[in-house]
Amino acid sequence: MYDFRYTRPTMLAEALQSAEEADSKFLAGGMTLLPACKQRLARPSTLIDLGGIRELAGISMQDGTLRIGAMTRHFEVAASEAVRTAIPGLARLAGVIGDQQVRHRGTIGGSVANNDPAADYPAGLLGLGATVATDRRTIAADDFFLGLFETALEEGEMLTSVSFPVPDAAAYEKFSSPASGYALIGVMVSRTGADVRVAVTGGGHGVFRVAAAEAALVDDWSPQAVSGIEVDADMLSDDHGAPTAYKMALIRTLTARAVASMVR
């Protein structure tokens, strides 16, 4: 790992000021950034540790919306009574990220800002129609994730919280890589009134919605409805361990399981 400057501000304004420096990086849970630094894939000039900024952490319900601060750690979301009551599928998602020690450090803001194509939270945000708040604006999940490790965040822009509208029902189903714990495929399905969202992570090119599955489930809210759906093959990478056809089968199966868990 190359050395860097390190700062641990307690105020948001201080952190944003530090972020004006070229090649500085926000450090959230560090579960991706620190391994990337070790491998010299990342070479930040300054790491701005957000762990000391209290206002960035915490979970609250406001006007039917669940707000989760960027520095809230995965195990806190998984165990939160507020999350388990409002959106149990989101608590479940947080509880199957990585392993327990990763969940003790990793944060929702870090995961979302990193947008790993096999991470769980991007599917959670897209499948639930969440809104990302930054220091300067709000961005709908539909506009936030721009492919492989790419997001709508600008240089020096800090993700501060994520807000989830509470759906009528939502479920997350994941087939984990037994080696890494990342999603081979993960599917978040939610229903709010007549509106259905289906978001898939692990495809290979970044999180995406499956329009065919959403339309099928609007017509027929049942596991059988998605058995024959088409998934755009362009959204799936043909990997050695998981060929495109296998990923398509996983998407159909996990979507059906998610729906089954909500209709029974």
Added chain:
Amino acid sequence: MPSVSLTVNGQPVTVEVENRTLLVQLLRDRLSLTGTHIGCDTSQCGACVVHLDGISIKSCTILAVQCEDAEVVTIEGIASSPGLHPMQEAFNHKHGLQCGYCTPGMIMSLIDLLRVEPHPDEHAVRKWLEGNICRCTGYQSIVDAALECAQQQSGGASAHV
């Protein structure tokens, strides 16, 4: 050079470190607490698990400078002198190790499990150990040790096996 002040196994320490120094390097190289192991160095294997402010974490994936004012407990700090911690006793009794390389991390991880969930079943133990890799035992004896420790700590009430 930056320095970091923290408490390690109950002792306050202040050490000069580089910003890039990892907690595991501070423990092993600067404080000679070599019970915390480096296995994969990529936060997969769990050989480096320690407690940070009471919670199990992988000390290879946190900077030493992030631990300012924190309380760190390592495998060297769990036993009340003299003798072993009940989890260590259970590993001994159930043969929960062969080569022993993963054992400190396993024990630190499982002590944290029993803090959160004093009466885990076998499934809960296995799920909790997803981040701890053992290449010798096949895990069965480790799971047995965890369940025995849980049973003994709850005063001999039967574990939910």
